[in-house]
Amino acid sequence: MTDRYNIHSQLEHLQSKYIGTGHADTTKWEWLVNQHRDSLASYMGHFDLLNYFATAKNETKARVHFNLMEKMLQPCSPLPDKPEEA
Secondary structure, eight states, rough: OOHHHHHHHHOOOOOOOOOOOOOOOOOOOHHHHHHHHHHHHHHHOHHHHHHHHHHHHOOHHHHHHHHHHHHHSSSSSSSSOOOOOO
8 A cells, every 4th residue: 555655755756846747637738739739849959950950941040949949838729718617
């Protein structure tokens, strides 16, 4: 029983420390938004990948960086309406 409590408390600690790990009430939309933002942050953090994107799109690195930052504001669709609970 103590092992189960220990694992549960470790999971809660990770979920409070890192937003992207989710929790029991995480919706599919929130999970996708976290995935998209993590991916975009990774693209901006890896200089060579940013160079590749700039070359492929024939744009400057600053423009590609700006576009990735803009996508981070709302990477998926707007927040869907939650169904009303009775």
